[in-house]
Amino acid sequence: MILGAPALLSLAVSVTASADATSGARDAESKILVAYFSRSGNTRVIAGTIQRALAAELFEIRPDRPYPEDYDQTVEQARQERDRGHEPPLEARVPDMAAYESVFLGFPIWGETTPPVIRSFLRKHDLSGKTLRPFITHGGYGLGDSLAVLADHAPGTKIEPPFSIEADQERRTLNQVTGWLNEIGLR
Numbered sequence: 746m747i748l749g750a751p752a753l754l755s756l757a758v759s760v761t762a763s764a765d766a767t768s769g770a771r772d773a774e775s776k777i778l779v780a781y782f783s784r785s786g787n788t789r790v791i792a793g794t795i796q797r798a799l800a801a802e803l804f805e806i807r808p809d810r811p812y813p814e815d816y817d818q819t820v821e822q823a824r825q826e827r828d829r830g831h832e833p834p835l836e837a838r839v840p841d842m843a844a845y846e847s848v849f850l851g852f853p854i855w856g857e858t859t860p861p862v863i864r865s866f867l868r869k870h871d872l873s874g875k876t877l878r879p880f881i882t883h884g885g886y887g888l889g890d891s892l893a894v895l896a897d898h899a900p901g902t903k904i905e906p907p908f909s910i911e912a913d914q915e916r917r918t919l920n921q922v923t924g925w926l927n928e929i930g931l932r
């Protein structure tokens with residue numbers, strides 16, 4: 746049978762709705778949460794990999810105001826927020842944190858520490874008594890003081906050794922594209 750565009754659209758809508766219903770049914774049983782912040786996608790890939798491997802629940806940590814698309818503007822804003830200890834409001838909180846025994850927490854290193862929104866996240870959720878497994882991406886300069894920030898902001902939480910990985914696609918891409926535009930005399 747050939748489906749016309751409206752029929753295809755309604756099929757897509759109903760498939761999406763039933764997928765949501767299925768994952769909703771799993772929510773109550775799952776004891777693992779994967780919470781992550783990612784601006785340019787590196788940490789998001791890891792979060793999705795863990796979530797699928799463990800059939801865990803996924804929560805994206807977002808500040809109520811997104812960071813700029815522009816890399817340099819984000820670096821500058823992040824530097825200012827770090828220096829004045831700003832904790833940006835969260836767009837949303839985990840609806841039922843008490844349901845999880847184990848939380849994978851993912852973030853990139855920003856300015857040699859956790860992004861400010863990770864401090865906000867830890868401030869707004871009670872992780873005491875839980876196991877926290879950090880997964881961290883960085884551009885080659887290591888973890889900075891991020892583990893000390895976690896210990897400080899998540900009292901009573903068992904913090905396991907982190908998984909960390911170097912991932913610097915955005916800056917490398919930006920430098921190479923800018924170099925190319927210079928080379929061809931357009932910049």
Ligand SMILES: Cc1cc2nc3c(=O)[nH]c(=O)nc-3n(C[C@H](O)[C@H](O)[C@H](O)COP(=O)(O)O)c2cc1C
Nearest residue numbers: 783784785786787788853854856857882884885886
């Ligand atoms: C605002 C900002 C600050 C950064 N600061 C550092 C840093 O201090 N040390 C480092 O190794 N990488 C730094 N990076 C690189 C990121 O940690 C790295 O590319 C990370 O994988 C980005 O994760 P995401 O794609 O999930 O957002 C910084 C990136 C940004 C955007």
